Amino acid sequence: GTLVCYAKQEAKTCADYGYVASCPTGQTGTAHSVKLGSTTSTCYSDCKASYFEYTVVTLTNSNNLYVKCYESSTSTDSQNIGSLTISFSGTPNPNCTSCHCPSKDATIQCGKDGTYIINLSDVNAKNCYNWSDIDSVSCDDGKQVANSSGDIITCNGKKIKFWF
DSSP states (O other), rough: OOOOOOOOOOOSSGGGGGBBBOOTTTTTEEEEEEEEEEEEEEEEEEESSSSSSEEEEEEEEETEEEEEEEEETSSSSSOOOOEEEEEEEOEEEOOOOTTOOOOOOEEEEEEOOOOEEETTTHHHHHHTTTTEEEEEETTTTOOEEEOOOTTEEEEETTTEEEEO
């Protein structure tokens, strides 16, 4: 008979276990302690975004301005983030010296039908440019504010990236 010998194979990378060495930026995953050669390292699986993305939009119907908020992937409020305060403002028409744009805050519930804000033919809103533009979004506790689209804030204990 012939004796056949095989060399001992040792895992050298996380991929040898079906894992990754690190999750992509903005994601977290399940950590696994694995033996890589002669050392023990941490590898990851099930990487997922560490925040939820929500969209806040303005809608008009019969010249009435509404705001709607929903989770971008489900069109609902699956994370139950609760109510938000949406801040609006506008730029006065320079040809109207007595005109001013009302600042307006509105509290809305995410995942619900649009919340009525104002009738755009109202004298205070009619002479404003871009009055329906959203300035900021804040959580019901008012401590965290998204001042720009793409900002991430914590609402009801969950990290939320707002697009508006």
